[in-house]
Amino acid sequence: MTVGSELAAAATAGPGAPVGGPGVRKKTGSLPRVLSRDPEAFGKPTGREEEWRFTPLRRLRGLLDGVPEDGSVGVSWESVQASVDRIGMDDPRVGTALTPADRVTALAMANATDAAVISVPAEQTDALTTLVVRGKGGTAYRHLVIEIGRFARATVVLDHVGTGTVAANVEMLVGDGAELTVVSLQDWDDDAVHLGAHAARVGRDAKLKHVAVTLGGETVRLLPTVTYAGTGGDAELFGLSFTDSGQHHEHRLFVDHTASNCRSRVTYKSALQGAEDKPEAHAVWVGDVLIRADALGTDTYELNRNLVLSDGARADSIPNLEIETGEVTGAGHASATGRFDDEALFYLMARGIPADEARRLVVRGFFAEIVAQIPLEDVRDRITAAVEDELVGVGL
Amino acid sequence: MTFQTACRLSELAEESAMHVELDGEPVCVARSQGRVHAIYDVCSHAEVALSEGDVEDGTVECWLHGSRFDLTSGKPTGLPATRPVPVYAVKVEGDDVLVDVESEL
Numbered sequence: 001m002t003v004g005s006e007l008a009a010a011a012t013a014g015p016g017a018p019v020g021g022p023g024v025r026k027k028t029g030s031l032p033r034v035l036s037r038d039p040e041a042f043g044k045p046t047g048r049e050e051e052w053r054f055t056p057l058r059r060l061r062g063l064l065d066g067v068p069e070d071g072s073v074g075v076s077w078e079s080v081q082a083s084v085d086r087i088g089m090d091d092p093r094v095g096t097a098l099t100p101a102d103r104v105t106a107l108a109m110a111n112a113t114d115a116a117v118i119s120v121p122a123e124q125t126d127a128l129t130t131l132v133v134r135g136k137g138g139t140a141y142r143h144l145v146i147e148i149g150r151f152a153r154a155t156v157v158l159d160h161v162g163t164g165t166v167a168a169n170v171e172m173l174v175g176d177g178a179e180l181t182v183v184s185l186q187d188w189d190d191d192a193v194h195l196g197a198h199a200a201r202v203g204r205d206a207k208l209k210h211v212a213v214t215l216g217g218e219t220v221r222l223l224p225t226v227t228y229a230g231t232g233g234d235a236e237l238f239g240l241s242f243t244d245s246g247q248h249h250e251h252r253l254f255v256d257h258t259a260s261n262c263r264s265r266v267t268y269k270s271a272l273q274g275a276e277d278k279p280e281a282h283a284v285w286v287g288d289v290l291i292r293a294d295a296l297g298t299d300t301y302e303l304n305r306n307l308v309l310s311d312g313a314r315a316d317s318i319p320n321l322e323i324e325t326g327e328v329t330g331a332g333h334a335s336a337t338g339r340f341d342d343e344a345l346f347y348l349m350a351r352g353i354p355a356d357e358a359r360r361l362v363v364r365g366f367f368a369e370i371v372a373q374i375p376l377e378d379v380r381d382r383i384t385a386a387v388e389d390e391l392v393g394v395g396l
Numbered sequence: 397m398t399f400q401t402a403c404r405l406s407e408l409a410e411e412s413a414m415h416v417e418l419d420g421e422p423v424c425v426a427r428s429q430g431r432v433h434a435i436y437d438v439c440s441h442a443e444v445a446l447s448e449g450d451v452e453d454g455t456v457e458c459w460l461h462g463s464r465f466d467l468t469s470g471k472p473t474g475l476p477a478t479r480p481v482p483v484y485a486v487k488v489e490g491d492d493v494l495v496d497v498e499s500e501l
Contacts, residue, residue: 047443057443058422280440280479312479 030254030290030322032101039066039110042103051102054284054316056248059219061165061193062139066107071138071164075116081127082120082154089115093145097171097227098199105197105223108141108167115143118156122149122175130157135164135192142168146182150175150203155375156182161216163189172200174208176230181209183374187386188216190247197223202262204230211373212268214241214249215386221250228259228295239268239285240370240383242390245278245312252286253302257295264289266302269370271363273390274312281313285335288320291328299329306337307366360391399487399494402434406491413456415447418497423484425493426451426467433467434484434495441477 032051034041044064045052057064077084087093094115100106120127133142148154152175160166174180186194194217202208214220226235241249255264266287274281287302306315319333341362348358367387374380402416402425413426415437422437424447431454437447439458446465449457455464455473463477470483485496 053442055443058438 030256030288030320035099035101037095037100037106037109039103039106042106045103051252054250054282055221056219059193059248060104060195063104063107063165063167063193063195066111067139069111069138069140071140072136073140073142073164073166074134074136074162075131075142076134077129077131079118079129081124082118082129084129084131085117085119086114087117087145089113089143091115091117093117093147093173094143094171097173097201098169098197098225100197102223104167104195105169108169108196109143111141111167112143112169115145117145117147119147120149120152120154123151124149125153127152127154129154130159132159132161133166133168135160135162135166135188137164139165140167142166144168144170145173146170146180147173148175148178148180151177153179154181156180157376157379158182158184160184160186160188160194163192165193166195168194168196170196170198172198172208172210174200174202174206176203177205178203179207181211181375183211183213183376183379184222185379185383186212186214186217186220186222188220190216190218192217193219195219195221197225199225200227200235202226202228202233202235205232206230207234209236209238209373211238211370212240212251213383214239214251215383215390217249218246219248221248221252223252223254225254225256226264227256228262231259231261233259233262235262235264236373237264237266237268238370238373239270240367241268241270241283242387243270243272243281243283243313244390245274245281248282248284250284252284252288254288255290255300257289257291257298257300260295261297262295263299265300267370268303269305269307269367270315271307271309271366271387272313272315273309274314275310276312278312282316283314284316286318286320287333289322289331289333291321291323291325291331293324296325296327297329298325298331300331302333304335305366307363308337308339309363360388363387363391398498399485399496402493402495404491405432405488405493408432408493411451413447413449413451415445416495418495421497423495423497424456425486425495426456428452428454428467431467432486432488432493434486435465435467435470436482436484438481439463439465439477440472440479440481446481
């Protein structure tokens with residue numbers, strides 16, 4: 001086991017050299033129109049753009065302008081059977097899975113002075129890394145690469161706590177036949193702003209499980225994306241969020257079925273709790289899937305559920321499925337946003353369970369299938385406890 | 397209570413609105429039915445500047461989805477917006493329109 005700790009000093013770094021010119025792709029529905037590491041390839045969003053239309057741009061504190069880094073983020077880790085190192089942003093692994101599709105992602109990449117890399121050698125099993133990212137205020141840019149060798153099996157927990165304005169990208173390179181589980185906890189203080197792209201490239205017959213758990217932060221906007229480098233890849237993307245008054249939690253996913261006989265499952269669940277006299281609680285989920293013409297035998301399904309616990313809350317849910325071949329095994333999506341199920345409550349109360357406990361049980365049951373995806377008991381317990389704390393806080 | 401100059405009354409045509417920024421707050425200053433109003437300049441439904449919309453009969457219309465906001469109360473008169481926008485104190489002194497963004501009415 002290796003234990004490390006590192007505190008990035010406050011730095012006023014200039015932007016890194018942009019690599020590659022603006023790439024303009026043929027416009028189809030789900031594909032981003034511009035993919036580039038050059039922030040100037042993207043105009044400054046006005047809020048009218050499809051990818052920005054739900055985001056409160058006024059609350060991003062200069063991330064759209066790429067203000068210089070003036071804050072710090074403490075990074076510490078515990079790692080078993082995996083190494084954690086620093087590499088330059090010119091390392092060939094940086095940018096392998098991620099080519100920015102929006103301005104903030106590109107600015108985060110340009111402003112990051114270096115990248116952390118978690119690597120697991122080929123055929124290594126039982127690798128486990130817990131990386132704690134502790135925001136200490138101010139603006140910070142980070143980049144992380146998770147690289148899993150072929151036939152290796154690894155779990156990575158990214159634990160975001162503290163406060164600050166953080167633009168941080170994560171790349172996941174899953175080797176052929178490898179299995180990677182990534183759990184990203186957004187357990188920030190209530191005034192943090194966190195934007196990030198989580199881009200995965202899934203190898204042949206490889207398996208990725210990504211679980212995004214967003215509880216804290218004033219504004220959190222995560223962009224998990226998946227592409228397949230070979231046939232037989234499997235990606236499962238799970239999400240859990242609990243959004244209170246004044247919080248904006250946005251998860252935008254894009255699964256690009258670039259190879260044949262690959263599978264994808266997206267399951268995101270969100271509970272919202274607002275108040276009539278407080279700023280809105282806002283959860284946004286956008287799930288895009290593209291099945292390319294040569295991605296025969298694709299099997300994909302996306303599901304989003306939003307549980308609105310009170311007035312003063314708003315959930316936007318948009319699943320998109322774009323199919324360029326009819327030769328698929330399965331393709332579908334589902335979305336539902338609703339209030340508390342009174343019948344479930346009645347059922348439990350009829351069996352002698354008090355109302356407040358019954359409500360907690362219903363919410364716990366709602367999130368259970370997501371929490372169960374996390375392989376670590378202490379992380380599962382922490383999330384369950386955090387959700388119950390949120391419910392106690394609002395008198396449920 | 398600190399009133400500050402938002403714009404000139406002569407710049408603001410009857411049944412029109414304009415955008416100003418006061419203390420970093422976006423403010424929609426509107427003139428309708430002989431009165432001058434100031435409300436927060438972002439629709440409570442989507443990120444749209446209300447000052448870009450049409451002013452009519454004491455309301456301003458959000459041009460994107462058509463919710464109208466009462467300039468006096470800040471309340472939407474129809475969907476899709478459901479929540480009011482903040483309304484600020486306004487006074488007109490000569491040709492100056494003064495707005496106090498610290499006092500929400």
